[in-house]
Amino acid sequence: MRTLLLTLAALALALALASALPAFYRTLLVLIAIWALLALSVDLLLGHTGLASLGHGAFFGLGGYVAGILSVRQLLGGAWVLETLTAVCVVVLFAALLGLLVLRTRGAYFMMVTLAVAQILWGAAQVSRPLTGGDDGLRGVLRPDVPLLSALPGGNGYYYLVVVLAVLVFVAFRFVIRSPFGYALNGIRQSETRMAALGYNVFLYKYLAFVLSAALAGFAGVLFVYYNQYIHPNALGILTSAQALLMPFVGGPGTLLGPALGAFVVILVQDTLAGLTERWQLPMGLFYIVVVLLMPRGILWFAASLLRSGRWRVLRLAKPRLA
Amino acid sequence: MTGEGEAISFLETTKLGKNFGGLWAVRDLDLRVAQGERRAIIGPNGAGKTTLFHLLSGHLAPSSGEIRLGGRAITHLPAHQRARAGLARSFQITNLLPEMTVLEMCVMAIYGRRANPLALVRPLLGYQAERVRAEQLLDTWGLWERRHMPIQALSYGDQRLLEIVVALAQEPQLMLLDEPTAGLSQVESRQVVETIKRLPHVTLLLIEHDMQVVFEVVDSITVMHQGQEVATGAPEAIRASEAVQQVYMGELTEGTE
Amino acid sequence: MDFWVVQLVNGVSYGMLLFLVAVGLSLVLGLMGYLNLAHGVFVALGGYIGLTLVKARVDFWLAVLGGALVAMLVAAVLQQVLLGRFHSELTQVLGTFGLILIMMDVVLIVWGGVPETLRLPPVLNTLVPVLEARVPLYRLVLILLGTLVFLGMWWFQEKTPYGAVVRAGLDDRQMVEALGINIGLVAALVFVFGAFLAGAAGAIGAPIIGVHPVVPFDMLLLALVVIVVGGLGSIRGAFVGALIVGLTDNLGRALFPHLAYFTLFAPMALLLVFRPSGLFGRR
Numbered sequence: 063m064r065t066l067l068l069t070l071a072a073l074a075l076a077l078a079l080a081s082a083l084p085a086f087y088r089t090l091l092v093l094i095a096i097w098a099l100l101a102l103s104v105d106l107l108l109g110h111t112g113l114a115s116l117g118h119g120a121f122f123g124l125g126g127y128v129a130g131i132l133s134v135r136q137l138l139g140g141a142w143v144l145e146t147l148t149a150v151c152v153v154v155l156f157a158a159l160l161g162l163l164v165l166r167t168r169g170a171y172f173m174m175v176t177l178a179v180a181q182i183l184w185g186a187a188q189v190s191r192p193l194t195g196g197d198d199g200l201r202g203v204l205r206p207d208v209p210l211l212s213a214l215p216g217g218n219g220y221y222y223l224v225v226v227l228a229v230l231v232f233v234a235f236r237f238v239i240r241s242p243f244g245y246a247l248n249g250i251r252q253s254e255t256r257m258a259a260l261g262y263n264v265f266l267y268k269y270l271a272f273v274l275s276a277a278l279a280g281f282a283g284v285l286f287v288y289y290n291q292y293i294h295p296n297a298l299g300i301l302t303s304a305q306a307l308l309m310p311f312v313g314g315p316g317t318l319l320g321p322a323l324g325a326f327v328v329i330l331v332q333d334t335l336a337g338l339t340e341r342w343q344l345p346m347g348l349f350y351i352v353v354v355l356l357m358p359r360g361i362l363w364f365a366a367s368l369l370r371s372g373r374w375r376v377l378r379l380a381k382p383r384l385a
Numbered sequence: 386m387t388g389e390g391e392a393i394s395f396l397e398t399t400k401l402g403k404n405f406g407g408l409w410a411v412r413d414l415d416l417r418v419a420q421g422e423r424r425a426i427i428g429p430n431g432a433g434k435t436t437l438f439h440l441l442s443g444h445l446a447p448s449s450g451e452i453r454l455g456g457r458a459i460t461h462l463p464a465h466q467r468a469r470a471g472l473a474r475s476f477q478i479t480n481l482l483p484e485m486t487v488l489e490m491c492v493m494a495i496y497g498r499r500a501n502p503l504a505l506v507r508p509l510l511g512y513q514a515e516r517v518r519a520e521q522l523l524d525t526w527g528l529w530e531r532r533h534m535p536i537q538a539l540s541y542g543d544q545r546l547l548e549i550v551v552a553l554a555q556e557p558q559l560m561l562l563d564e565p566t567a568g569l570s571q572v573e574s575r576q577v578v579e580t581i582k583r584l585p586h587v588t589l590l591l592i593e594h595d596m597q598v599v600f601e602v603v604d605s606i607t608v609m610h611q612g613q614e615v616a617t618g619a620p621e622a623i624r625a626s627e628a629v630q631q632v633y634m635g636e637l638t639e640g641t642e
Numbered sequence: 643m644d645f646w647v648v649q650l651v652n653g654v655s656y657g658m659l660l661f662l663v664a665v666g667l668s669l670v671l672g673l674m675g676y677l678n679l680a681h682g683v684f685v686a687l688g689g690y691i692g693l694t695l696v697k698a699r700v701d702f703w704l705a706v707l708g709g710a711l712v713a714m715l716v717a718a719v720l721q722q723v724l725l726g727r728f729h730s731e732l733t734q735v736l737g738t739f740g741l742i743l744i745m746m747d748v749v750l751i752v753w754g755g756v757p758e759t760l761r762l763p764p765v766l767n768t769l770v771p772v773l774e775a776r777v778p779l780y781r782l783v784l785i786l787l788g789t790l791v792f793l794g795m796w797w798f799q800e801k802t803p804y805g806a807v808v809r810a811g812l813d814d815r816q817m818v819e820a821l822g823i824n825i826g827l828v829a830a831l832v833f834v835f836g837a838f839l840a841g842a843a844g845a846i847g848a849p850i851i852g853v854h855p856v857v858p859f860d861m862l863l864l865a866l867v868v869i870v871v872g873g874l875g876s877i878r879g880a881f882v883g884a885l886i887v888g889l890t891d892n893l894g895r896a897l898f899p900h901l902a903y904f905t906l907f908a909p910m911a912l913l914l915v916f917r918p919s920g921l922f923g924r925r
Contacts, residue, residue, distance in 0.1 A: 114732050163911055166918040170677045170731050171874070174866045177679075178910060181863040185903030240508040242496055245485070249493060252482045255444055259476075260555065261468035261497030270502055300679075300859060304739040311736060344747035350740025351724070354733045 069233045076225050081215045092221045094322075094329045095228040096285050100302075101309035101321035102235060103278035108307070109315030110239060111271045112251030113168070117176030118279045118306045120183045123298030124156060125149045125280030126287035127187065127194060130203045133287075142206040146284045153280030154273060161272040165265065177300060184299030199294035203287050224285055231278070236318055247271050248316070279306075304350075305332075312353055314360030327361060393456070395420035395588050396441075396559055401450035402612075403436055410436040412612040414450070420558075423589040425599045428609035429633060434592045435477055437609070438561050441590070442474045443467045454559060469498055473557035475548035477564045477592070483537035487528055487547060490536060491519035494554035519554065526550045526580065542573035549580055559588045566595055578602060600624075608632060644775035649893055651772060655781040656850060657888025658788025662843035663861055664868040665795070665880040666836010672812045672875015674829045677734050678725070680741040681865060682858035684713040684837040687745075688844030689853040690753055693760050702763045706845040713841025717834050725833075742862075746855050755855055760848035784846070791839065792881045799877060808832065812875045863906070864891075870910050873920025882921055 080088055100122055107113040128149035131137070138144045164175045187194045194200055208219030211226075238244050246267050249257045254264050287293045296302065305328060313324025331349055335342035357364040394417040401414040411433040418424050426434050439445035441452060443464030451460045459467055482490050488510075495515040510516055523529045528550060531539060539547065545565060552560055565581070566574040574595065581591070581602050593599050599606065600620050607617040610632045616623060623629055667681045692709035696702060720741070728734040762780055769776040799805035811818045811825045818825050840861075844851065851857060864887065872883020886909055894905025913920060 108732075114735070116735065163914045166914065170671060170675060171870075171918075173677060173731065173735055175870060175910070175914065178863055178866045178870065179907070181859065182903045182907050185863075185906075189900060189902050237508075238505050241506055242493070242500065242504040242509050242512070243502065244505075245489065245493055245509045246500070246502075248484065249482050252484060253480055255464075256476075256480045256482060258444070258464040259442060259468055259474055259480075260494050260551075261465050262500055263463075263465045263502065266502055300739070300862075304736065307732075308736055311732065341747045341751060343743040347740040347743030347745075347747070350743065351737050354737040354740070355727055358730070358733060 065233070069229070072229050072233070073226060076229050077214070077222060080222060080225050085216055088216060088221060090329070090333060092224045092289055094325050095224055096282050096289060097306070097309065097329055098322040098325035099228055099231055099282040099285070100279055100306045101313070101325045102231070103275045103282065104306045105310035105315055105321045106235075106238075106247075106271055106275040106278070109310055109317070109320065110244065110251060111247040111268060113268065113272075114173050114307065115176045115275075116173045116300065116303050116307060117178075117180035118275070119298050119300065119302035120176075120180040121153050121157060121276040121279035122283035122286070122302055122306070123180075123183060123187070123293070123295070125153045125283030126293045126297055127200065127283075128152045129284040130200045130287040130293050131193065133203045134200060140204060142204075142288065146281070149284045150277055150280050153283075154277050157273045157276030157280075161269050161276075165268050165272060177303065180303050181299050184295050187295035187298055194295070197295065199292055200287075201292050203291045203293070205288050205291055220288060224289065227285070231281075232318065232322070239318065243267070243270070308350060308353070312357065312361055314362050320360060320362075323361065393420075394418060394453075395422075395455055396590070397453040398441075399451045399453075401437075401440060401452060402448050403433075403440055403445060404448040409612050411440060414609075414612075414614055416607065416614070418588060418590065420455075420588055421586050422605060423591065423603040425591045425593055425603040425606045426609060427593065427596075427599065427606060428615075431611070432609040433612040434609055435563060436612075438474060438563050438590075438592065441561060442472060468555060471556075471558035472561070473552040473555040473559070474561035475552050475563055475565060477567060479541075479544050479548060481536045481544060481547060481551070484535060486533050486535055487523065487539070488516075488519055488532040490547070490551060491522060491554050492516055494551045495519055495556075498555060522550060522554055526553075542569055542576070545569060545573070545577065546580065549577070553584070557587060559590070560584070561590045563592045564594065565591070566593065566598055574598065644773070647773045647775040648777060649896055650889075651775075651777045651781050651785070652896075653889035653892035654885060655784040655788075655888075656892050657885040658784050659843045659847040659850060660864055660868050660888050661788050661881050661884035662791060662839045662847075664865040664872075664884055665877060666833065666839055667865050668869045668872070668874060668876065668880045669808070669812075670829060670833045670836060671869065673808070673815065673825070673832060675731065676725075676829070676833075677731060677738070678833075679735060679738040679862060680720075680745065680858070681836075681840060682861035683742060683745040684717060684840040685844035685851065685861040686749060686853075686855070686857040687713045687716060688841030689760070689848045689851065689857060690749060690844075691841075692845030692848060693758055693853050694753075696760060702766075706842055709845030710838045710842035713844070714834055714838040717837030721830050721833055742858055746858065749855050757852055757854035760845075760853060762849060780849070787846070792877065795877050867906050867910050870920060871913050873923025876920075876922040879920055879922030 080091055083091060100118065103121070104115060104118050107115050129145045132145040132148060133140070133142070138148065160179060164172065164179070167175055188196055190196065205220050206223070208223045210219065211222040212219035214222050246257065246262050249262070250264055250267055258264050283297070286297070309324030309328050310321040311324065312327055313322065314320030332342070332346060335345050396416065396418040398414055398416040401411060401416070402409060403411045414437065426437065428434055436445065440447050443459075443462060443466070447460060451458060453459065454467070454470060454472065457470070459470060462470070485493070492509055492512065492515050495518055496509070496512060520532070523532050526546065528543065528547060531543065536544065536547065545567070549562065549565055552562070562581070565577050569577065578598050578601060591599070591603060603620065605618060606620055606623045608615040608623060608629050615632055616626055616629050663685055667678065670676050670678065688709035691712045692705045695705035695708045700708065724737070728737045766778065766780040766783060768779050770779050770782060799808055807818065807823055807828055811828055815825055844857070851861065868880060868883040868887050871886055872879030872881070887906065890909050891905050895902050898905070917923070
C-alpha cells in the first residue's frame, strides 16, 4: 500500500516537472529518462550481478531498429504497442541465444565478447542498406499518438508517456533488487562459490539477469526510436555501449537511482559540449578519463568524500606541517 | 578399519581421485562415513584435505571415482544441487557475502534449499517462514545482536562462527567444516568447539589441525597424506599408530598453534 | 581454381595483418589482464602517419617505419602518463574508450574525415604467378613479413631468457613478481612493442585496412575476435587465430558480401561453444 502511494506521488511529481519545463528541456528530460532505463539495464548486470557488459548497444539498437522498421514499413499497421512487443520479443530471443554463448566467459573476456557482438551488429546495420538505411540511418519512424496525455503542455503525449513508463520501471526495479532474485544476483557478485554452496544455480541466475537486462535495454531502444523518429547504426555499437556503461559508473553502481543520476550527468555534459563545438568527442573523452580517475566509486561517493575532507584541507592549509 | 563391515554408509567415496596436470592431489580414496558419525580429516599441509572437500561439495569435478550420499550417486551433480540434497560446508578461507547483513545471509541460506529463480516480487525479508527460522538460529548461536550488521563489519571470530551457522541454516544431513578454528584465539576456538558439540545429530566431516579440538569432538579420524588415506579409526588408535606418527614426523600438535 | 588461389592468398595476407595488430593486445591482456580498447588507435596512427610521409615523398618502407615509430611513441607516452592509473578492468575499459574518443577527434582535426588511400610503390603491384593465378607481390610480401615477425617473436619467447620472463609472467604473474622481477616493466615493453607492430600494420596494410577515422573501431573488433578464437596471451594463438579470422572474413566477404560482419561472428561463436578460452588459451 505504501509502495502504491509512493509510486503515485513519484508519477505526479515527474509529470508535474515535465509539464513545467520549457519545451527544449522537456525534450532533454525525456532523452535522459530513456538513457536512464538503458543505464539501469546495464547496472542490473554490472552493479548487481558483477558482469560488465560492453555490448548493451546491441540490445538497445536492435530493439530500436526492429520497432523502427516495423513502423516505417507499416508492417503492423502502425499499432505501436504491437511494434514495441515485437521488438522486445526479438531482443529477448536474441539475448536468450547469445547468453548461452557468452555467459561462459567472465571478466575482461566477457567484456570483449559482448563488445564484439555489439560491433558486429553495428557493422551489419551499416552494410544492410536496403533494410536499415545503412550509414544514413533509418528515417521516418512514426511517433505514437497518446491522446490521454496530449492534453498536457506541449501537446506531445508521447513524451509524458516515456516519463510515466520510466518511473514505473524504476519502481518495478526496486521490487526486483529487494527480492530473493535480486539478493541472489548480488550474492553472486560477491562470491559465486558461496552461492553455489548455498544451493543457488549460479549460471541460471546470471542467464536470467542477462535476458532481463537485455529486454529492458531493448525496451529503452524502442522508446528511443519513437522519440527520435530516426536511428543510426551508432546506436548499436561501442559508442552507445560505452556510454551506457559509464552512466551507472558515474552515478554509483548497485544503487536504485545511481544509473538515473549517471544518465542525467552524462547527457547533460554531452549536450553542453555538443553545443559548444563540433569536435565535442574530444572533451567527452577527457570527461571519461577524468571521471574514471577521480571518481571510481561514483559521483555521490566523491562528493561525500570532498565534504568530509574539506575540513582536513583547511586544517592543512592552516598548519602545513601536518602533512 | 571400520568394524561394522557392510553397514550402510551415509557418505561413501569409491576410488575418488583428482588430478591436476599430472599431479594427483587426491588419489584412490575410499571413504565410509556412517550416518551421524563425526569424522575428522587430518594430515600434513598439502595432503589433499581441502581438495577432498571441494570434490565432495561439487566445487571440483573428480578425475576418477564415485561419491554416494545416502545411497544416491552425486558424483556428477553440480555444487548447487548437492547443497539442495543436504550437503553444507564452510570454507577454510572465510567465504561469506561481505555486503549482506548477517540476517540477510542466513535467510538466503535457508531459502537456497528451495530457491525459485523467478521470485522477483516479494522482498527477501518478507518471506516469513525463512526469516523467523533465521532469527531463531541467530538467537540460538549468539549472533542476534549483530543480525543487522554487514558481514564485513563483523570480527573475524564472529565470521568464523557465522560460517558454521550458515551451514546449519541449510538444514544439512552432511556438514563439511574446513578448519573452523583457523586463526582464532584460544577463547574463540573454545567457542567454536562448544558450538560443534552442540550441533544437532548430523553427519560431520571436520578438517582440523588443532588435535585438542579433534579429540574432544569427533568419533573417528581419517589421516591423509599426499592425497591418499593412510589410516582410519577411533581417535586413540590413530594417536597410537606408528604409521600416522611417521606421516607427521612430529607435526602433531596438542594445542593451538 | 585461380579464384580460390587468390582468395587464399588474400585471406592469409589479411590474416598476417590481423596478427600484427592483435598480438600486442593479446600479450598485454594475458600478462596484466589489461584491456586497452584504444589499441586500434595505434593502427590508425600508423596508417595516417605513413600516408602523410608517403605524400611527402618519403620512401615507402621508411614511411612504414615512421608510422610504426609514432605509434610506439604515443603508446609509450600514454603508458607512462595515463594507463598505469587505471586499476580495475572497468576503469581500464572506460578510460581507454575515452582515449579513443580523443584520438578520433584529433585525427579528424589534423587530417579530416575523408577516407584516404595509400599508394604503394609500383614494384609491389607487379603480379607474380602463384599456382594458376597471378597475385600482387604486395600480398606475398605481407605474408613473408607476418611469418618473419611470428617466427622472430616465437624464437624470442622460447629461446631467450627475456622471453622466458614473458612466458613466466603469462603463466603466473604473482610468482614472477615474488622472484623480484619487475613484471610491470616487462608488460610496458610488450605494450609498446605491440603498438609498434600495430602501427606498422596500419601503415603497410593501409591499402587493405584503409585510412579513415573508423579504423580504430574496425581493428579493435578484429583484434578481439582474433583473441577470442586464438586464445589469450599466446603468440601462437594470435597467429593461428588471425589466419582463421582472416581467411573466413575474406572468403565470407567474397562469397556473401551482404553477410560481411556475420562471417566474423561465426568463428567466434564456434569457439565460445566448444572452447571458451580459445584455441591456445590459458584458462
